[in-house]
Amino acid sequence: MNDLGTYLKELRNKLHLSLKDVQERCGVTDSKLSRLERGEGRDFSPLELKKLAQLYGVNVIPLYIKAGYLDESDLSEYQLIFENANLLNEEEHSSIQTQINLFTKGRQVSDNDF
Template identity: 75%
Template sequence: MSSLGTYLKEMRNKCHLSLKDVQEQCGVTDSKLSKLERGKGKILSPQELKKLAHLYGIGIVPLYIMAGYLDESDLLAYQLVFDNAGLLNEEERQSVQTQINLLTKGRLVSKNDF
């Protein structure tokens, strides 16, 4: 957890935000964030981490991994499927999504199937 706190403090400082700025802009209290940044507080909720990620302009997945909400192994299947997907433009991504939708049509399970 201390690595998460250290990372969040680095990102907050990089954005030139005070603890009060963060509280005003995303609702995470300054005392809660300060304790986490010093390695003494409780872990933030996934929703709070998402707000911080958006405010700091950083990815949510690394925060969820550092917080213990995700394991890197949870992402392995997705990483293999989407390897180099970042090199595609929007039109290419939509084309790939259309192909995936066609290949998986009828395979999705609804809650009523259980």
Template identity: 50%
Template sequence: MSELGNRLKESRNKSGLSLKEVYEKTGITDSRLSKIERGQIDCTPDDLKRLAHLYNIQIIPLYELAGYLTKEDIVEYQFVFQGVSSLDEEEMQHIQSQIDFLNKKRKVD
């Protein structure tokens, strides 16, 4: 079993979902998901996105496990996002509005 498959199966089990329930919510067939969890077939980026959303887990680590991203691909962004997981929704929205303001200001100047 692959590390990605293990992570997905563990997340599905923690969510209390059967293979059939995942199919009903994502459209990913139970046989396909079972093969993904056992490491027999690759998981597409789109499927990973749907599963991450359903399981309420972060997508970037899944993309790394699947080989779609490497640590080098995201190095420049890591500094910006340090500590972001400790922010609540209101704080993240405030920061996003500041980023939007700065980007808008640059386009005008």
């Protein structure tokens, strides 16, 4: 969890935000955030981490991993399976999604897929 606190402090400092700024913008109390950044706090909820991720402009998944809510094995089914997919623009993503929809038309998604 200390890794999480250090990471959050680095993000906050990069944005030149005070603890009070964070509290005002996303509702996470300055005392709670300060304890976490010092490696003392351990009671951050997933919702609070999501608010911090949004404020800091980062993906929430690494925060959940650092906090122990997820690990890499939890994500294995949801990770992109194609190399360099992150290099595609929105139009290319849309085109590929249309093709996937055509291939899978009529197939059912089971509850086990989620």
